Amino acid sequence: MDAVRCAPNAYTYSILMAGLCDRGSLDEARQLWEEMAAKGIRADIVAFNTLIGGYCGAGEMGKAEELFRGMVLDGIAPTATTFDRLIRGHCKVGDVDTALLVYRDMKRKGFGMEVSSADQLLDEMRERGMVAEALEILREEMRREGFAASRKSYQVLIRGFCEKGEVEAALKLQAEMAGKGFEAGEKVYDSFITAYERVGNIQMVERLKAEMVEMGANVKGD
Template identity: 30%
Template sequence: MSIPNLLKTLKTVKGNRQSNPSSKPLVEIISTILAPAPFNSNESCFISQLKPHVLTSILSNPNLRSSECFHFFDFCLKNQPLMSFTPDLQAHLTVICRLLKARMFSDAASLLKTVSIDGNLRYPFAIIASTVESCCQERKVKVKFFNFMLTLYSEYGFFDSVSETFSYMKNNGIMIDEQSCTVHLLSLKGSNQMHLALDFFYRMLKSRLEVSVYSLTVVVDILCWNGEIKRGRELVEETLGKGIKPNIVTFNVMVSACAKRWNFEELDLILLLMEKEEVRFDANTYKLLIDGFTSSGKNETAKNLVMKMHDEGLKADPHLYNLIIRSYCKAGAIQSACLVFDEMSDRTVAPNSDTYWALIDGLCKVGDMGLAVEYVNGMQSKGIKMDEAIFNALADGFCERGMVDEAIELQIMMEKDGYQLNPSVCEKIVLELCKLNRTKEATMVLSILAKRGADLRRLIPTTLELI
């Protein structure tokens, strides 16, 4: 702040000498007050006897810059115990309006919060509205002020006050900023207020605001989150007639909700609507669909979508292939999973450790250990190291096939690499050894488990009896 400029403008305040209890001019005392050094008893006396009309004159002086006005008012608030009165609502609103006009929005919001939010609605909206009308004559500033009120009430969850502010602005011809309304919709979304959000959105439409697709998408998201996917689609269809065209983000919200809930009947209607509105899939649309189809076992549909992605020039990442391979393996369709793996190579999509884990785990579960080992070798040739999950899948597969020596060899390899077999796999190794009457080796495995702190009697009580 420029102190000299403040002092110059303060000279214009009428009656300043009459309201100064000391012999010094008002300008000189204000200069001392705003200086870094502590003020003396004369200046303290001035603050204590500052009159409301002098403060009002200072704050409303057009020659005083908004930043200087705010600095002085902030000083008065911080030293309020020394003052003979409390700055009233009009003083606050005068400064706030000046800050808004100067685009000092952060300072305006902070000061507005003290009179509207702090103390649980310190001043009701009706009082604030009537006061600002008397202290602010510039229409553009009023528009900023009331939109600020709407946003502030929304941010702190005073949704009834938001409704009151909205009605006041509409009834008094004060332009409502659609962005402020969107902020409110987001606040309602965060509070999961579906019905309030829908009602407010319809109020926006009836007020003839230029409602954006972003506001529409927020409301659709709230509806879908609450399972009202059909209502979300119907809202999109309804607003199409009002000139609000949904975009890919809007559709992806609905697609995601359908995919997660396996609501494929509604999904078909949404995809038809996308086609009608000529909204093309993006990479996220494909991901959402493939995730939903694989989780529900619709693997062929998911695989066809990956092929379609490539045809449209979109890159399908390994994660999407992994979803399909894992789903095929879960269904026991290992051959189909292997074909998808081969398709990855044809499409120059590099498999990662998750790809190999899904395929090797599936092969182990169906007992095709020879092919599983081949994929392990292929994985290692590409520089991908075996992890604990793959080790355990192999060991479990060996035990299920009675290949206990291979399982033990794998266990030794794991120990060297710093991994540990799952206790349940160790239990299977012990059981297989006992069946072959190799109790000494079984005891060695048990001792390894004991060193790890495993509860042996809980794990394999019948095996302990055999040993």
Template identity: 25%
Template sequence: MKRQSELSFSLSQMERAVEILDEMLLAGTCPNEHRYTTIMHGYASLGDTGKAFEYFSKLKNEGLEFDVSTYEALLKACCKAGRMQSALAVIKEMSAQKIPRNTFVYNILIDGWARRGDVWEAADLMQQMKQEGVQPDIHTYTSFINACCKAGDVLRATKTMEEMELVRVKPNVKTYTTLIHGWARASLPEKALRCFEQMKSAGLKPDKAVYHCLMTSLLSRACVVEEYIYSGILHICKIGLCSWDGDDEAADSMCRSCFFFMIGCVIVSRSSPMPL
């Protein structure tokens, strides 16, 4: 079962939730801290810091108790909106209230800094986690790898993968995809392909995002004519090797057949075989 901080809500769902909350108040039923916190998490998932803090104020003004989950909602709202200084202010208040930071709090913060590509802040949080005895999980490591890749420090991202193996945290599809994107951004398709092979060896199934990333990376290093590659991909789609429905635009969608055709183009274009 997902924690509240991991849930996502649509705007229509939030509007309905607020309507129910208002109906409760009109009926003379006072919402408890759990209901307010749920509303806060809903607005946090939308990145609406104003509403998240508004309901936090209501919770406090009514004298209700709040816990780490309440602060998780505020942090999620701040980080999703890119307001990292506000997130730090929330952390300061948590310390004043003597509410300890757990793995979920650190995950939200590390992900927030990762979105900005600030690997130094993310690394500092990783260090704080270890000092406080808080165990990083798969989400922690994946967010940190994302921060490394966005900062162009793919070697640190690779070392983080090695650390995961040591502490027996298995990378998932998102972890590998993040690292593949990192190698692709660094214009090192060979490294991206090696990571891709490791992903498959681990029994994980790549999705379209992975194939799209690899094809884009390979294109950046290919020495063959771009029109030739495009016509080849279009041909693969038209002869039915992927889900092409007759629309030329739909034929641009990535599939396994197109991907392996691309690898063939790049290998042919090189004087030596591509190392995998």
């Protein structure tokens, strides 16, 4: 860093730390963080978000949360990016409860999730059987200007309702999904087939498999 001719600032350090975080070199990124502090350069929100994102990407949530607390104590307000990265990080390590706490804190401050983060949270909630709660979160985000549910959002929730045997709820979502221009695809068909097989509705199983063949999709078990 000392080889840089211009005087380094927080932005310069953030760029270098981002490159190291992308390579998974978190120890080196932390060394730059400490070097920045030793030189009396105050970390800004970009620097904090960069290193928090690095720790979240590596699943080191203790360090990410420690940085987050330090940021707040320094009087730096978190941004949507800060919360988004923490949610993704907690989902990455399977800590849905903490991810939801972060989400609620995020909403209280007037922010919303990126679509990819929402999809990740919904899928983790599905894994926990929290499908109805996941749908509520999706509805909450859909009321926010600029947010549009993705095809994956619907796939995840349809799978979740099918796993719980709530096929009617899954069918309503599939109709809504189609209304938004998303094709069902193999994942949705597989979810419904599994649900109908579970209750012994062979007629619907065969019908859906035939539809899959017509659209050129792979039918599991055939």
